[in-house]
Amino acid sequence: MLEKDNLGKTYHDATKHSYLSVQIDPNYVDASTQPVAFKVYPKFYRRVQLNLNNPVHSFIWLTSAVTFEKVYQDVPDKLRVNPSAGALYPTEVYVQIRGIPGTVDGIYHLEVENNCLTLIYELIDDGLESYIIPGRSIKGCIFLISCVYYRSSWKYQDRSLRYCFLDSGHHLGAVAASAYLHSKDIQLIFDFDKLALNTDLGFENKEFVTAAVISGEEQERQIRRLRLKIPFVCGTDYFEANQLIENSYQVTAVQRSHPQLLEQPQFNFDKDKFHQTVWNRRSVRRFRKQLISQEDYLYILQQLEQPIPSENFEEIEIYSVVHRVEGMSPGLYKGTHLLKSGNFSEKTGYLCVNQAFARDCAVTFFFVSDYINYQTAMQFAGFLGQKIYLVSNYLNIDCSGIGAYYDDETQEFLETTKDVLYGIAIGK
Template identity: 60%
Template sequence: MAIQQLETVGKKFHDATKHSPLSVMLDPNYVDAITQPSAFKIYPKFYRRFELDKENPVHDFIRLTSTITFEKRYKYDSYQLRVNPSAGALYPSDVYVQIRGIKGIIDGIYHLEVATNSLTLVYELIDDGLESYILPDCLVKGFIFLVSSVYYRSSWKYKNRSLRYCFLDSGHHLGAIAAAAYLYQKAIQVIFDFDKIELNRDLGFENKEFVTASVISGEIKPKTVRKLRSPLPFVSPTDYFEANPFIEAGYRNTVLNDTARDLFSNRKLVPEIPYFNCPPEKFLPTILGRRSARAFKGGTITQAEWEQIWHCLQQTLPTINQENIVIYLVVNRVEGIETGLYKELQLLKAGDFREQAKYLCVNQALARDSAITLFFASHYDNYQTAMQIAGWLGQRLYLISNYLGIGCSGIGAYHDDETKKILGTSQDILYAMAIGR
């Protein structure tokens, strides 16, 4: 019964944020760039900070989950791009990490300050910690990452549709954490269903920021850990804020409720090293060099390259909250593979769908000039989880494509109903992506 309710509620929020040719015309998302809220959360200066040292493997593991990798300078402005992509480069997601039992680091909860590559100690642990909200009766010796979403950074521009982008971006950030874990051969487990509402309150987030997912990496021992003995004070994650009741309701209504959580209780968590089909020692340049393709020249990719990419996408994600995502493909330019519309690897309709793909993706040429344009579809159980899993898969697609020297871009803007119609599916379209030369 509880799961049934969630299905309906999550879908209601997805349906309310559909794009159509009319909606895009009526609201083209124009904003005055100088009013953009800050993309970096900075705790007050009296908090203790520890700079992350690239030469220290533990520090570097944490740094690579979020760091800035490229700076684009314009006449009056500059953009700092990161290991994780973000819709509109607005970066709603932030990362916190609880560190326990690691030599040379104070046991505590830290905010990862991306602007300075440092950890801000926001809470020292005694007999308490994040475990009690996420994994009751367990103690984690190692790391518990939290990904949060500062929704106003995205809703400032994308209004209600930013609910999607907050979840997708959070999923990409999980993918970035998984990539850093792979590089340092650390086992992880991602958990989406836990007491997020209580945790948001105790972390002092008010309605400005919300936890979307957690990542456990370490040794899990049976032990009772107390909830945080004193809540954290509120620290504003942006310089100004405008509430969006739709986003707040969309988040709250898609957090798994108690009844649903009971189904997942008794968790047997076994962290695993995430999968990538490239040697870990060769992976650093891929993490640091990941970028979104801004245009494709229209060249082909080979069948062997596509098979490697597909193989990577098929590997299970280390999480106990799986959601089934079906990938539809518009194959435009793959040597040895017939052009047309595919459901996974099954040809649905042969032919040239390039112009249609461009039209569906709100006239973005990337979808036409790609080798393949992908659509992630789902009859999800839980919307918040499914969107994050789509983003996580998206991060995998970026990394494996870029590793092979193939361009990739996320595409959050597409006409929902028309895409479903062309693909011939009743499943919701959660995300689109394009890969190519």
């Protein structure tokens, strides 16, 4: 594809951070004006309280559960299994349930704050399949991840669409972790008729679908599009439109990625310990400059090589800036291959907008890509980011996502022409 045709790249280029741009606009906001981070449908909709002894409920619940509550600057923060840039949580989850005894066939909104499913649409001969996998019907669950973008653009303005996509990828990673713990295979789908779905789900311009996840038995059957439009319900208490975000979402929703064969990952974690890890996952902002073992570093890299279960593909290259790994000389690596040696901890701290944790950690990862579909590539990066969080926390290594970095200078440091999509720091 010609560069000028890559509309994702146009957005990415327009939202680069530099030393100067961050000085001019440091994203300060009045915390008391933060829009609400939980969508609630009106009370007349029927609700099903999640019962954690029911394996389907437990599977759905663990994709999005609130795991920790704290108060920050007088604002209560409800932290969840999935991390989110700035803890703003633009993502929402909808689940279509079909053919599960004891549950009405329908589309449900997952009301994270109240641990319940809100039935927003009852199925007859229609359903989400017609938008996502035409000609098929799924006995089981179809998850949809969407973004209420103003929750993030309130603070991060134009750059927030990047965080919406990365957060969505992290949320997909949380769905995958819950599926693993409930012994379910899943398929992630990125190329489908998102625009029609946004209209029929009543999202207007304020919320948009980013990905779907299938978990269930596929049957050949013609399912119709939703026979009724779902009414609009706002995911925030107030809203300000951002035209760049809306346009960039739309143009990146229709480009198709490379095809690949669907392959399931094979993980070998101790499930009780992994469950604890999912539950206790957190971001850490302070590292004590301690070494991690080479064995742990290699184990994390190995898990990253496991396939992402999707027929859509975007290649993500991972650079590691190794600062403190036993038995490895500090330097810039691709996997175990040393590209340039040196102690770059001060440099990465600077590149990540002077965030000290990117300097004091053991390894700073950067994900780069020559994507076709920017929306999918960013979600792949977020998905891999979630994997790094969980695998490192599983090994008692701390982690944090890094959405803020000086784009061009980081690219220059990595000596790549590909766009830098995301950073992650791990360490102790």
